[in-house]
Amino acid sequence: MSDWKPKRFxxxxxxxxxxxxxxIALDARPVRTPAKAPLIVPTLALAEAIAAEWDAQAHDVDPATMPVTKGANAAIDKVRVQRDEVVALLAEYGDSDLLCYRATGPENLVARQAAGWDPMLDWAANALGARLFVGEGVMHVPQTERALGLLRAELARFDDFELAAVHDLVSISGSLVLALAVTHAALGEEDAWRLSRIDEDWQIAQWGEDEDAAISAESKRQAFVAAARFYRLTQR
Known part of the structure; x- marks a missing residue:
């Protein structure tokens, strides 16, 4: 395998x-996406954040240190060319939202889920008009077409760049409700991440933490926080 990496020029x-x-221009050369499309972004804040990432590169270019650039590339090369599919994919989370599936025991886990998740389902009902139902265990909990339609409409209103951020917020957390709460500034991203981790954190408290799992969880947390930042940078 080649060790070649792009160099700063x-x-x-x-x-x-x-x-x-x-x-974003590198000297006089405009940046393009991996698919060779022009990298044109909608806000000055987003452009400045991307430029800062390119300026921070040293001898070798490390894409892992460029999450804002990565998000913009995804918006242009992926979301823009398959927007309907992305909306449909994310809307499916409304019919299987993490917050709707509750433990049957022990009591302290049940109580922790209710305390953390019930207020967010109430928020979705009040702010979005989408009341989602709750069940126990892993059996599918049917949701109303009205609620699912309202959630699809909420997703459809996002532009391509916003939707790229929402995609990551949803897919990382497993919750469309938590992701939308972040975009509405009804919940901070760190709080949303903690709510998405109630089950895992309870297990850790009981049995201890696996080192590999902890590394993976921290990587996901950082990606979730980066997605929330990307969303804010898209706002005009």
Missing amino acids: WKEAKVVEAEQGFV
Whole structure:
């Protein structure tokens, strides 16, 4: 396997205003996505964050240190070309939302889930009009078409860049409700992450933490926080 990595060839990454938004130029060369599309983003804040990531690269370019650039690439190369499929995929989480599936015991876990998750389901009902039902165990809990339709409509209103962020918030947490609460600023991303981890954290408290699992969880937490930041950078 080759150890070749792209090298830094530019002196300065700067933001340039364009007709459709903002581009990032490496000296005089505009950045393109992996699919060779022009990297044009909708807000100055997002463009400045991307430029900062390129400026922070040293001798070798490390994409792992460039989450904002990665999110913008995903919005253009993936979400934009299959938008309907992405909306449909995320909408399916409304019919299987993490917050709707509760433990049958022990009592302290049941109570912890109710204390953390019930207020968020109430928020979805009040803010979005989507009341989701709760069940015990892993058997499917049917939701109403009205609630699912309202959640689909909420997803459809996002632009491509916002939807790229929402995709990560949903897929990492397993909860469409928590992701939407973050986008509405009804819940901070760290609180949303903790709520998504109630089951895992309870297990850790009982049996201790596996080192590999802890590393994986921290990586996911960082990705979740990065997705929330990306969403905020898209806001005009």
